[in-house]
Amino acid sequence: MDELVDKITVRNLHKSFGRKKVLNGVDLTVKKGESLVVIGGSGTGKSVLIKCIQGLITPDRGSIKIDGYETVGKSYKDNEKLYATMGMLFQGGALFDSLSVWENVAFGLIENQKMPRKLAKEKAIEVLRQVGLGADVADLSPSELSGGMQKRVGLARAIATRPEIIFFDEPTTGLDPIMADVINDLIIDSVKKLGASALTITHDMASAKKIADRIAMLYQGKIIWQGTVSELKTTNNPCVCQFVNGQATGPIKVEI
Amino acid sequence: MQSHKYLENFLRTLGKPLVIFIYRLGELSEFIAKALYHSITPPFYPKLLLKQIINIGFYSLPVVALTTIFAGMVIALQTNAGFSSYGAESAIAQVVLISVTRELAPAFAGLMVAGRIGAAMAAEIGTMRVTEQIDALSTLSTNPFKYLVAPRLWAGVIVLPLLVLIGDIIGIFGGYLVAVYQLNFNPANYIKTTVNELQAIDVYTGIIKAAVFGFVIALMGCYNGYKSKGGAQGVGEATTNAVVASSIIILIFNYIITDLIFTN
Numbered sequence A: 001m002d003e004l005v006d007k008i009t010v011r012n013l014h015k016s017f018g019r020k021k022v023l024n025g026v027d028l029t030v031k032k033g034e035s036l037v038v039i040g041g042s043g044t045g046k047s048v049l050i051k052c053i054q055g056l057i058t059p060d061r062g063s064i065k066i067d068g069y070e071t072v073g074k075s076y077k078d079n080e081k082l083y084a085t086m087g088m089l090f091q092g093g094a095l096f097d098s099l100s101v102w103e104n105v106a107f108g109l110i111e112n113q114k115m116p117r118k119l120a121k122e123k124a125i126e127v128l129r130q131v132g133l134g135a136d137v138a139d140l141s142p143s144e145l146s147g148g149m150q151k152r153v154g155l156a157r158a159i160a161t162r163p164e165i166i167f168f169d170e171p172t173t174g175l176d177p178i179m180a181d182v183i184n185d186l187i188i189d190s191v192k193k194l195g196a197s198a199l200t201i202t203h204d205m206a207s208a209k210k211i212a213d214r215i216a217m218l219y220q221g222k223i224i225w226q227g228t229v230s231e232l233k234t235t236n237n238p239c240v241c242q243f244v245n246g247q248a249t250g251p252i253k254v255e256i
Numbered sequence B: 001m002q003s004h005k006y007l008e009n010f011l012r013t014l015g016k017p018l019v020i021f022i023y024r025l026g027e028l029s030e031f032i033a034k035a036l037y038h039s040i041t042p043p044f045y046p047k048l049l050l051k052q053i054i055n056i057g058f059y060s061l062p063v064v065a066l067t068t069i070f071a072g073m074v075i076a077l078q079t080n081a082g083f084s085s086y087g088a089e090s091a092i093a094q095v096v097l098i099s100v101t102r103e104l105a106p107a108f109a110g111l112m113v114a115g116r117i118g119a120a121m122a123a124e125i126g127t128m129r130v131t132e133q134i135d136a137l138s139t140l141s142t143n144p145f146k147y148l149v150a151p152r153l154w155a156g157v158i159v160l161p162l163l164v165l166i167g168d169i170i171g172i173f174g175g176y177l178v179a180v181y182q183l184n185f186n187p188a189n190y191i192k193t194t195v196n197e198l199q200a201i202d203v204y205t206g207i208i209k210a211a212v213f214g215f216v217i218a219l220m221g222c223y224n225g226y227k228s229k230g231g232a233q234g235v236g237e238a239t240t241n242a243v244v245a246s247s248i249i250i251l252i253f254n255y256i257i258t259d260l261i262f263t264n
């Protein structure tokens, strides 16, 4: 039964920046405990979409419901409790470079859940271990880590507060294939362990197929196709085929 | 019909910068309102405030000391040159006292801190903006205004007056050095005149100015950093804008505050 409950419901979402329409009527649902992957070309507004859901960007119109509760048109403060149940792995990591690795991971625990620093540090090291990092990196600064390690720390920070919804913005971009697969496994693992709902953005089709329960494609401001991984393999939607197979020619025109 | 078109073009070229200017003004007002609100409502971050106080205060001491001591020294020289040797002795102490406490210490401390700290704040917060660290704060249920802006504003308002007090003492000492060791005036007389002429209003004026300048510097640093966009270049622009804007505002406010207090 649980699987049928809607966790996030996005309806007819619009967002423009100046004259540029980015989201033009997005409809999307993430069910409880489900892992949804959104694919789509660069600059189609995937990051904008998840920032709208998290209240970081205010949409022009439309509806976003979290657990059935409407968030659009309310103040950030009104929605704060809902946003506190979310975690986010940012596209560029967005680690706080004035803080050490463990302070990054423990940030939500210390500032939000008011956990004592000593306990929070132990917790942080535990979560770091979950993402395959040893206690020796805990006191380093984020700038001393490689890109792959930074992604893992970002992942650890996103899951440390045990969120109900986790967003992953291009978790495998810029990583070698092996590290990318390690991150995929970590995502699957941590989402399962937390029983969380996940919304992942990616260009990486191998990663999408691996972590998705369902895949949706964003194109020209709308979700033009969605389905399961096996449906993705058999679909004859020309846009999806072109994207999945990575062809320069097709209905999707790239502006050069 | 033709003239109608010219008029439209004319209004358009005039209108665009005006609209942008009004937009920026609105954006700044909103930023100030939010910054003030979040500066006086909990949660507070005393550790971050302390860090900012040390950053602004301690590390600015050398430049403030250096600028104010030379300011005091040069005022002593000029006063001596301006007055005939007859009367210069008592004039020097008095002129140094008034110009350092009312004008020079606050202005120099303000401009020095604007260059050092305003730029650093804009660069740090700007980098946090373009690398999405500010968004990350929000997703971790931490208000960026309370976490980043409030401690910097408070630190600015608290530290600048302290720096100016120290600058006052060092500036007067600079005047003393020149008067006694270069112009060979009597040290006891110099000190006596300084103590006799010292008035609370002179020191207060400097302190009030300093608090306002501290607020302006932190505000401009935070605002420009917060609104920066477009990668490294955007952060560079934010840094320049923060320093230029706060320096200009400091000089204008310096005049206005002097006018308010001493013109009656």
Ligand SMILES: Nc1ncnc2c1ncn2[C@@H]1O[C@H](COP(=O)(O)OP(=O)(O)OP(=O)(O)O)[C@@H](O)[C@H]1O
Binding pocket: A017, A022, A040, A041, A042, A043, A044, A045, A046, A047, A048, A049, A091
């Ligand atoms: N704060 C903003 N102000 C103005 N324009 C923005 C802003 N954020 C995003 N945009 C614009 O919206 C469009 C979509 O951006 P977005 O970051 O969502 O793309 P994306 O689908 O995540 O691309 P990528 O896969 O390259 O990360 C871009 O054209 C971008 O320039």
Ligand SMILES: [Mg+2]
Binding pocket: A046, A047, A048, A091, A169
């Ligand atoms: Mg993106």
